[in-house]
Amino acid sequence: MPEAALLSVRDLSAGLAGRAVLSGVTFDIARGTIVGLCGDSGSGKTTLALAISGLLPSPPYRVRGEVLLEGRNLAALAERDMRPIRGARIGMIFQDPLLALNPVLKIRTQLAEVLRAHGVARDLEELAALAGLEDTARILASYPHQLSGGERQRVTIAQALACRPQLIVADEPFTALDGPRVLELAALFRRLRDRTGASLLVISHSPGVLAGLADEVLRMSGGCIVARGPAREVLRSGG
Amino acid sequence: MADELLAVHGLCKAFRVRRGSRIALRDVSFTLARAATLAIVGRSGAGKTTLARCVAGFETPDAGEILFNGRPIGRAERPRVQLILQQPAASLNPRFTAQEILEEPLVIQRRDRRGAAARAMELVGLPPGALGRRAHQFSGGERQRLAIARALVLDPAVLILDESFAGLDWRLREQAAALLAGLRERLGIACLLIAHDFELAAGMAQALAVMEEGAIVEQGPTAEIVAAPRHPLTRELIAAARALSLEGA
Numbered sequence: 001m002p003e004a005a006l007l008s009v010r011d012l013s014a015g016l017a018g019r020a021v022l023s024g025v026t027f028d029i030a031r032g033t034i035v036g037l038c039g040d041s042g043s044g045k046t047t048l049a050l051a052i053s054g055l056l057p058s059p060p061y062r063v064r065g066e067v068l069l070e071g072r073n074l075a076a077l078a079e080r081d082m083r084p085i086r087g088a089r090i091g092m093i094f095q096d097p098l099l100a101l102n103p104v105l106k107i108r109t110q111l112a113e114v115l116r117a118h119g120v121a122r123d124l125e126e127l128a129a130l131a132g133l134e135d136t137a138r139i140l141a142s143y144p145h146q147l148s149g150g151e152r153q154r155v156t157i158a159q160a161l162a163c164r165p166q167l168i169v170a171d172e173p174f175t176a177l178d179g180p181r182v183l184e185l186a187a188l189f190r191r192l193r194d195r196t197g198a199s200l201l202v203i204s205h206s207p208g209v210l211a212g213l214a215d216e217v218l219r220m221s222g223g224c225i226v227a228r229g230p231a232r233e234v235l236r237s238g239g
Numbered sequence: 240m241a242d243e244l245l246a247v248h249g250l251c252k253a254f255r256v257r258r259g260s261r262i263a264l265r266d267v268s269f270t271l272a273r274a275a276t277l278a279i280v281g282r283s284g285a286g287k288t289t290l291a292r293c294v295a296g297f298e299t300p301d302a303g304e305i306l307f308n309g310r311p312i313g314r315a316e317r318p319r320v321q322l323i324l325q326q327p328a329a330s331l332n333p334r335f336t337a338q339e340i341l342e343e344p345l346v347i348q349r350r351d352r353r354g355a356a357a358r359a360m361e362l363v364g365l366p367p368g369a370l371g372r373r374a375h376q377f378s379g380g381e382r383q384r385l386a387i388a389r390a391l392v393l394d395p396a397v398l399i400l401d402e403s404f405a406g407l408d409w410r411l412r413e414q415a416a417a418l419l420a421g422l423r424e425r426l427g428i429a430c431l432l433i434a435h436d437f438e439l440a441a442g443m444a445q446a447l448a449v450m451e452e453g454a455i456v457e458q459g460p461t462a463e464i465v466a467a468p469r470h471p472l473t474r475e476l477i478a479a480a481r482a483l484s485l486e487g488a
Contacts, residue, residue, distance in 0.1 A: 039408075040408045040410055040411075041379045041380070041407065041408045041411060042378065042379060095406075148283065148284060149283045149284070150283065172406070175405060175406045176283075176405065176406075176435075177283070177435070178281075178282045178283055178435040178436070178437075178476070178479075179435075179436070179437055179438075179475075179476055179479030179480050179482075179483060180282065180475055180476070180479045181282070181283070182479065182483060183479055183482055183483070205407075205408040205409070206483065207409075207485050208482070208483035208484045208485050209483055211485055212482065212483075232485075235485055236485065
């Protein structure tokens, strides 16, 4: 369904020091879908996520190809023009919430900072609740170290959702979570897609979680997409 | 009990917090035989890492005792219990060569360094010719092996692996599991595996101990626990692991 595609990546390649780290990557993400991205360590998953978000520094990386968000080529934008898109149209969730949060600022300040940077007004308690946080008054008044690992992760999800992005890129969000929490987070992702209509690109090396979560899965190897299709088919074929 | 290498009895530990104290370990007891693997599983915040740090000597327990070969563990035996941290590759000094990384513990312990680095490289399946390379010149899986090799130079009897395999894809996990099985067989090393991933723990360890709020709520042989879990948390962890397996999803 190319007309309905929210994101179209076309022949995207990236090189570092003469070595190809992404080669001819082409895929679409339709509106309101969850796409899983799997592959072994070093296959290029995180590099692709960074390239989509305009976070691959050039130089040293040489990036070619197109990243079309609703038809606009983000790969051709200067960093100044990319900044209002990243965070506002594309939300990002990283693996380690402790590294993504400022240790000396309260959660309320950190969420408000995201809204202020993009000129968005929004109720912080409602935003925290959307990210699956309970007892939002306590959370907003806390510093990151006063929260549990699961709560910190939901704070970074709230940051990613702050500006109502159309696309959310989550890079290995399940790695540090125990089994029951992985299932809770996967349920939250599905709820967010249903409530906000956003599309999600979820990177994970755990095939089981993607099988239960993603509408479609892409498999990467050596910087290329080597398989795509319904989650179970792609994940089973990969062995 | 003859081959009982490590015995932990009644370990308690509390941390001071702003208002009062927070109990991290409540009367924790277990034993570890030579060449055995025991996995401590549980949800985040259950006290698993505090237990690992107490056994490794990085924290002093408030009560309880740790016996090594039947005697309270002392300064001389401490190097024989080695802790490998979460993200072990991140703990490698980027300025050091593999040789310097592997010899550093021996320098600190004032021990003979001759041949030790090459021997450790061989034990983890890395080519001794790579001793001159720096950490960033190894792949992710090789860095993992290098971190294990660094623990091996001190001739440990027990390796404590605190979430050392979290974040690895299944191929690297399988390689690491095979490496540990080989070390157990060749050197008789026992492993205490700390993991939030039940499937990984059950796949690598012959025995499991399930922790909740600082206490061990169920322990026994892995096969028995998986077949007939008694505690609600164990059942919850097993159900989540099944839901997350490709067959169960």
